[in-house]
Amino acid sequence: MNTIKRYLGVVWLGLAALAGYFGITSLGLPKLTSGKTDDLVFGIIIVFVLMPIIVGGLARFGLYALQGEYDESDNRS
Amino acid sequence: MITEARKTVSNTRSLISVIGASSVGTLIEWYDFYIFGSLATVLATKFFPEGNPTAAFLSTLATFAAGFVVRPFGAIFFGRLGDLIGRKYTFMVTLLLMGGATFAIGLIPSYETIGFLAPTLVLLLRLLQGLALGGEYGGAATYVAEHSPTNRRGYWTSWIQTTATVGLFVSLLVILITRKSMSKESFDEWGWRVPFLVSVLMVLISYVIRRNMSESPLFAKAKAEGKTSTNPLKESFGNRYNFKFVLLALFGATMGQGVVWYTGQFYAMSFIKTVCNVDAIQSDELMSVALLMGTPFFVVFGWLSDRIGRKGIMLIGMLVALLSYRAIYEKIYQTTNLKNKQEITTNFSADSTTAPDPKVDGGFIQTKTIKREYTDGTKLTEVSKLKIAADPSAEPAKPDIKKTVLINDSDRWTLIWLIFIQVIFVTLVYGPIAAFLVEMFPVKIRYTSMSLPYHIGNGVFGGLLPAVATYLATGAKEANLAAEKAGSALPYAAPYLEGLWYPIIVAAVSFLIGLVYIRNRAQVVD
Numbered sequence: 001m002n003t004i005k006r007y008l009g010v011v012w013l014g015l016a017a018l019a020g021y022f023g024i025t026s027l028g029l030p031k032l033t034s035g036k037t038d039d040l041v042f043g044i045i046i047v048f049v050l051m052p053i054i055v056g057g058l059a060r061f062g063l064y065a066l067q068g069e070y071d072e073s074d075n076r077s
Numbered sequence: 078m079i080t081e082a083r084k085t086v087s088n089t090r091s092l093i094s095v096i097g098a099s100s101v102g103t104l105i106e107w108y109d110f111y112i113f114g115s116l117a118t119v120l121a122t123k124f125f126p127e128g129n130p131t132a133a134f135l136s137t138l139a140t141f142a143a144g145f146v147v148r149p150f151g152a153i154f155f156g157r158l159g160d161l162i163g164r165k166y167t168f169m170v171t172l173l174l175m176g177g178a179t180f181a182i183g184l185i186p187s188y189e190t191i192g193f194l195a196p197t198l199v200l201l202l203r204l205l206q207g208l209a210l211g212g213e214y215g216g217a218a219t220y221v222a223e224h225s226p227t228n229r230r231g232y233w234t235s236w237i238q239t240t241a242t243v244g245l246f247v248s249l250l251v252i253l254i255t256r257k258s259m260s261k262e263s264f265d266e267w268g269w270r271v272p273f274l275v276s277v278l279m280v281l282i283s284y285v286i287r288r289n290m291s292e293s294p295l296f297a298k299a300k301a302e303g304k305t306s307t308n309p310l311k312e313s314f315g316n317r318y319n320f321k322f323v324l325l326a327l328f329g330a331t332m333g334q335g336v337v338w339y340t341g342q343f344y345a346m347s348f349i350k351t352v353c354n355v356d357a358i359q360s361d362e363l364m365s366v367a368l369l370m371g372t373p374f375f376v377v378f379g380w381l382s383d384r385i386g387r388k389g390i391m392l393i394g395m396l397v398a399l400l401s402y403r404a405i406y407e408k409i410y411q412t413t414n415l416k417n418k419q420e421i422t423t424n425f426s427a428d429s430t431t432a433p434d435p436k437v438d439g440g441f442i443q444t445k446t447i448k449r450e451y452t453d454g455t456k457l458t459e460v461s462k463l464k465i466a467a468d469p470s471a472e473p474a475k476p477d478i479k480k481t482v483l484i485n486d487s488d489r490w491t492l493i494w495l496i497f498i499q500v501i502f503v504t505l506v507y508g509p510i511a512a513f514l515v516e517m518f519p520v521k522i523r524y525t526s527m528s529l530p531y532h533i534g535n536g537v538f539g540g541l542l543p544a545v546a547t548y549l550a551t552g553a554k555e556a557n558l559a560a561e562k563a564g565s566a567l568p569y570a571a572p573y574l575e576g577l578w579y580p581i582i583v584a585a586v587s588f589l590i591g592l593v594y595i596r597n598r599a600q601v602v603d
Contacts, residue, residue, distance in 0.1 A: 049146055
């Protein structure tokens with residue numbers, strides 16, 4: 001199980017990168033540049049709130065997983 | 078033996094009063110939070126007039142900000158306060174802040190009276206509401222959990238979990254009663270203020286009850302022993318050991334819970350109103366009945382989580398939700414789809430009036446009202462407004478068409494059951510989660526550590542659902558229109574279902590993380 005947990009760390013890192021790429025290029029930037037007020041607020045939230053949380057958080061989670069921080073020996077996980 | 082029995086009865090009684098005080102306060106916070114969203118259309122005309130870009134910008138900010146930008150900040154600010162000075166005082170402050178802000182929204186003069194000060198004040202008060210909500214939930218959940226016996230935390234904290242749904246239900250009920258007790262004109266003129274003003278009474282009652290409660294025993298003990306944290310923020314998020322659990326709570330539980338919660342309670346409502354065009358009052362009634370039927374299940378699954386573990390129940394909720402959403406929404410769509418119904422052509426009526434446009438000199442507004450009836454009792458009213466410019470050479474505008482569908486009793490029950498199923502998914506993921514989060518973190522940093530992942534999961538991932546789902550559905554619709562124009566095959570068979578990919582993908586990732594990384598019975602950390 002620990003091996004699976006560690007290998008999956010790579011998946012979370014990849015997912016973080018994918019989410020960041022599509023979040024910014026497909027969702028965030030088109031909204032920021034559409035010229036509509038509603039879109040602008042939505043774009044700002046996507047690029048500056050949602051993406052840092054998803055990309056930063058998921059990447060850190062993936063890194064911890066890869067480093068074995070969530071291995072069975074830890075009783076809180 | 079008798080003394081033991083008496084002690085148990087007295088403990089249960091005091092626990093019930095703790096839960097009562099915490100739940101009523103949290104319920105009011107949710108009530109206050111929801112009425113703004115439920116009355117958004119009326120509020121837009123009062124504070125954010127159409128055609129003014131600055132007011133529209135403030136309106137969008139007010140709607141988004143409190144929902145998911147400010148809540149995590151409230152979680153950090155009040156969480157830290159709760160771990161430093163205590164749970165009781167902190168959630169007294171959040172209660173008064175929320176109640177005061179809501180009451181004040183009900184008092185703000187309209188844009189017509191005070192101009193830009195009106196939307197600015199609304200925005201500020203919405204920010205306060207978001208901050209207060211960010212601090213309230215963690216306090217109430219922690220307070221109740223720290224009063225409960227370890228083996229019954231799921232059951233007792235699940236009462237707190239009912240408050241978000243009951244808060245939504247009460248807000249719909251108060252609005253419905255207010256709407257029905259006066260004419261539409263009176264409601265639009267001043268009646269919309271009633272639900273905001275009423276909240277002050279509820280807040281006062283809750284304040285009096287909460288004031289008489291004692292501090293959480295676990296926190297009081299930790300404080301007496303000098304074991305509270307001096308810097309809860311640093312210990313929660315700066316400490317690698319603890320931070321990895323914050324991340325696990327976020328990605329393995331609250332992220333999935335957030336999207337399931339928003340889909341079942343809000344996306345369902347907006348889908349029925351805006352995609353299926355079901356009448357607003359009828360939609361509110363459907364939601365209210367389904368919420369009422371589903372609410373007891375929060376307690377059922379909270380209780381069950383004490384017996385079989387929290388992880389399994391939450392993960393089953395995410396799994397069944399992500400597997401069944403498309404089928405459920407397809408059924409909702411087809412139930413109200415007028416193409417599936419037989420029209421009574423003899424009952425067709427059409428009416429047209431033309432009146433001067435008050436906003437354009439020399440312009441007119443042509444209003445066409447078409448009414449259709451169907452053999453199963455469904456009724457459609459289609460109001461089309463066309464602006465006719467004073468200059469006949471000007472490019473003709475597109476008519477603004479509003480459809481309202483009144484569905485029959487049988488369809489109403491079909492929709493109620495379909496919403497009810499989604500509320501059950503909500504109760505599966507949400508019922509045990511307070512106890513789950515509380516048990517993940519030690520007393521000294523519990524309020525701070527659990528509040529942030531909860532509000533990011535619920536507020537940010539869940540709160541963005543309507544916007545992202547609408548974006549996906551609109552994109553699919555536009556792609557279909559483009560393909561139709563080009564004469565090629567339509568890329569999406571059901572564009573109205575495309576918005577569901579957001580909750581499905583987020584819940585799937587959360588399910589997988591929860592399944593692999595969370596233990597079934599997490600060790601209770603006190």
